[in-house]
Amino acid sequence: MKYYHHHSKPGTEARSGAVRDSLLAPIRETGAGLRSAAVSAGFGVGLLGRALLLVHRLPRRLRFALDAAFAAGVKALPVSAVVAFFAGMILALQTGIELRRYGQSDLIGSIVALSMCREMGPFMTAVILAATVGSAIAAELGTMTVSEETTALDVMSIDVTDFLVLPRIAALTLACPLVAVFADLIGIVGGAAVATAHLGITQQSYWIAVRESLLDSTHLLPKDVYVGLIKAIVFGCTIATVSCAAGLRAKGGALGVGRAVQSAVMGSIILIIVLGYVITWLFYFLLDG
Numbered sequence: 001m002k003y004y005h006h007h008s009k010p011g012t013e014a015r016s017g018a019v020r021d022s023l024l025a026p027i028r029e030t031g032a033g034l035r036s037a038a039v040s041a042g043f044g045v046g047l048l049g050r051a052l053l054l055v056h057r058l059p060r061r062l063r064f065a066l067d068a069a070f071a072a073g074v075k076a077l078p079v080s081a082v083v084a085f086f087a088g089m090i091l092a093l094q095t096g097i098e099l100r101r102y103g104q105s106d107l108i109g110s111i112v113a114l115s116m117c118r119e120m121g122p123f124m125t126a127v128i129l130a131a132t133v134g135s136a137i138a139a140e141l142g143t144m145t146v147s148e149e150t151t152a153l154d155v156m157s158i159d160v161t162d163f164l165v166l167p168r169i170a171a172l173t174l175a176c177p178l179v180a181v182f183a184d185l186i187g188i189v190g191g192a193a194v195a196t197a198h199l200g201i202t203q204q205s206y207w208i209a210v211r212e213s214l215l216d217s218t219h220l221l222p223k224d225v226y227v228g229l230i231k232a233i234v235f236g237c238t239i240a241t242v243s244c245a246a247g248l249r250a251k252g253g254a255l256g257v258g259r260a261v262q263s264a265v266m267g268s269i270i271l272i273i274v275l276g277y278v279i280t281w282l283f284y285f286l287l288d289g
Contacts, residue, residue: 040245040246040249040263040267043245043248043249044241044242044245047161047165047241047244047245047248048169048237048241050161050165051161051165051166051169051241054159054161054162054166055166055170057162057166058166058167058170061162061163061166061167064167065166065167065168065170065171065174066171066174067171068167068168068171068172069170069171069172069174069175070175072129072132072133072171072172072175072179073175073178073179075132075133076125076128076129076132076133076175076179077179077182079128079132080124080125080128080179080182080183080186081182081183081186083124083128083183084116084120084121084124084182084183084184084186084187084190085186085187085189085190086190087116087120087124087187087190088112088116088186088187088188088189088190088191088194089190089191089193089194091111091112091115091116091120091187091191092108092111092112092190092191092192092194092195092199093194093198093199095108095111095112096108096194096195096198096199096201099111100199105195105199105200105201106201106205106209107209108191108195108199108201108206108209109191109192109195109201109205109206109207109208109209109210109213110209110210110212110213112187112188112191112195112210113188113191113209113210113213113214113224114213114214114224116183116184116187116188116191117184117214117222117224117225117228118224118227118228118280119228119231119276119280120187121180121181121183121184121187121228121232122176122177122180122228122229122231122232122235122276123231123235123272123273123276124183125176125179125180125183125232125235126176126180126231126232126235126236126238126239126268126272127269127272128179129172129175129176129179129235129236129239130239130243130264130265130268130269130272131265133172133175133239133243134172134239134240134242134243134264134265134268135243135261135264135265137168137240137243137244137247137264138243138244138246138247138250138257138260138261138263138264138265139247139257139260139261140247141164141243141244141246141247141248141250141260142246142247142248142250142256142257142260142261143250143257144164144247145247145248145249145250145251146250146251146252146253146254146256146257150164150248160248164244165240165244165248168240168243168244169237169240169241169244171240172236172237172239172240173233173236173237173240174236175236176232176233176235176236176239177229177232177233177236179232180228180229180231180232181229184225184228188210191206192206192207223283227279227280227283227284230279230283231275231276231279234275234279235272235275235276238268238271238272238275239268239272242264242267242268242271243264243268245264246260246261246263246264246267247260247264
């Protein structure tokens, strides 16, 4: 009796392996991306925790922190002013078109003021700071990391978190709410310009509506204002933490510094959007009343 052994062609197994690898490649890439994001998030949270534990050392670096806050604010003011002014104009124009159909044009001042103070002012300021100051922090610390300057600080027993990270977090945490208040005011002024020029609303009635919408006799600051300030403080701290973490994890020379800047800006903007929603939900739904 003869037995015949059927052998598969040599290329069949190779082709099936290639197909299997091509099918599994997206899963591997997704897993690697999630793992990298988790590691980055853990590093950033740990960095912020160490900075908070060292906050009592801030007075020794207070001058540098104040200089950095001033530089961040000055750098962001021109762009923030232009963006906020036109954002207020667009908001007033778009809402005014609809409100005029229902004879409610007098509400434009309230809508612009509440929108700017509650959400748009802090959000625009944070995005601008992430693109300007956050990218600069990531590039600066990334260059120091790839050139092993941070390693030299460790050799000299100088705490990198205390020396480099803490002043920058303090600077942006201080600068962001200040610039946000400026953006709020400029945006409301932009809305006033459109309300008067195109919607037939007098300056007096517009500013009365603004004052009434923001007036609160039960708190030191109106709720919409202090919630916006809390958002700006959280956004500033987040931008500085993400940017410092991205810079300190940079590797691979100039290309690595570029990737660190990209990661810092993208991560900051995503967290700004997410945290903005969370803070709004917290104060206007969970803690309302």
